[in-house]
Amino acid sequence: MPVAAQVLRHAASRPGRLALAGPSGELSYGALARRAERLAAALAPLPAGAATPLAVIRATDPVDQLTAVLAVDLLGGTPLLCDPAREAPPEIPAALTVDAVPARLPDAAFTGRPARPGDLAWACLSSGSTGRPRAVVRTRGSWTGSFEPFSELTGITADDVVLVPGPLISSLYGFAAVHALAAGATALVPGRWSPGALAGQLARATAVHLVPHRLPELLAARPAASPLRVAAVGGAALAEGLRERAGIRVVSYYGATELSFVAADADGTGLRPFPGVEIDVRVKPGRDLGTVWARSPWLAEGYAAGASGPLLRDGDGWMSVGDLAEPYRPGESLRLRGRGDGAIQTGGATVVPEDVEEVLRAVPGVGDIVVIGSPHPDLGSVVTAIVEAAGAPPPRSALEAVARGGLDLAQRPRRWYAVQELPRTATGKPARALVAARLADGDPALRRLS
CATH class of the missing domain: 3.40.50.12780 (ANL, N-terminal domain)
Known part of the structure; x- marks a missing residue:
């Protein structure tokens, strides 16, 4: 250090x-x-x-x-x-x-x-x-x-x-x-x-x-x-x-362990490039969202022992960890839309979990929430919500009412679960992969809401 x-x-x-x-x-x-x-x-x-x-x-x-x-x-x-x-x-x-x-x-x-x-x-x-x-x-x-x-x-x-x-x-x-x-x-x-x-x-x-x-x-x-x-x-x-x-x-501020600081919002007007940082959102043809790339003096050297990970590099000093954002032009605010590796493919639609979570956190009684894709034989995946509630979770009807009012049809969860406490990473973020694994294993602590 x-x-x-x-x-x-x-x-x-x-x-x-x-x-x-x-x-x-x-x-x-x-x-x-x-x-x-x-x-x-x-x-x-x-x-x-x-x-x-x-x-x-x-x-x-x-x-x-x-x-x-x-x-x-x-x-x-x-x-x-x-x-x-x-x-x-x-x-x-x-x-x-x-x-x-x-x-x-x-x-x-x-x-x-x-x-x-x-x-x-x-x-x-x-x-x-x-x-x-x-x-x-x-x-x-x-x-x-x-x-x-x-x-x-x-x-x-x-x-x-x-x-x-x-x-x-x-x-x-x-x-x-x-x-x-x-x-x-x-x-x-x-x-x-x-x-x-x-x-x-x-x-x-x-x-x-x-x-x-x-x-x-x-x-x-x-x-x-x-x-x-x-x-x-x-x-x-x-x-x-x-x-x-x-x-x-x-x-x-927004950043990643591999990228350090990327953008900051000091006054509520939106994320702007952190000093010394260049931002590029690369949108593929036919897509609404792009991948965030950054170039700055604050970038990491990489992973020890040649380990693999989400860090991507190009030949001009740019790096990315796969985060998604709306198209960006210099002078505008950076509008993040979540992690690319967490996107849910359901019935031909792409759902960004963070978009769904942001809407559902407003439901009274929701401490936090994780949205993942659960396997489905016809749709590929269905949107599944796991609600963190220390006490009694909000009724499914209340959750669905907020979902209908704030989410498109493809974004609305089809399966609902509640848990007293979500597993978290060392940084305090919900451990999305661990939640998905526990759900797949039939963990009884995850209670199905009906």
């Missing part, structure tokens, strides 16, 4: 400034820098010979995770945060594994080697909502160069306290914590979403960086005296009207 140099500078200029606050304690910038330098000395040297010296970090505490990230960065390695409850995918070549940060470290300090923009300095597991996790590798410059424009968009500075309310193994939350450290701000890193702790966290936080489906609950938990002033929201589209109801500034 390319922030060790910034942390050392903050430690020299503001050593007493609080850097991290997590479940097991807090560290000032001075203490964080010393701990990272000592851990680096204990880990040194990295095994030689690896083209990409990946260091798998499986520590459980988020403060320890970030300490290890900084230590590996000082060593010139490429940190990869992994879920400590799971083994890292065996095809990912690890030069080093850090399972924990010792409570006591030697007094020796490793201050690091000169950092170069082209260093491979960050990796993150990504599988989107489908597929086997793979490690996306990035250069130092592709991260550090995006910090300044992101700070300008959000207004986050060294004086902020940034709440990062999710697991750092996700690229979104990992970036949020690292950006806060690079800026010299305080990062609140609970390591997981905890509704009961939100009020206390929001009594301190001036900024928050999170996924869209968490924002309503966070806003509802905000105490009256909260200093919160800005929310950075990345991932799926915001629910209609949420920005206006928030009472704080909301900056939303």
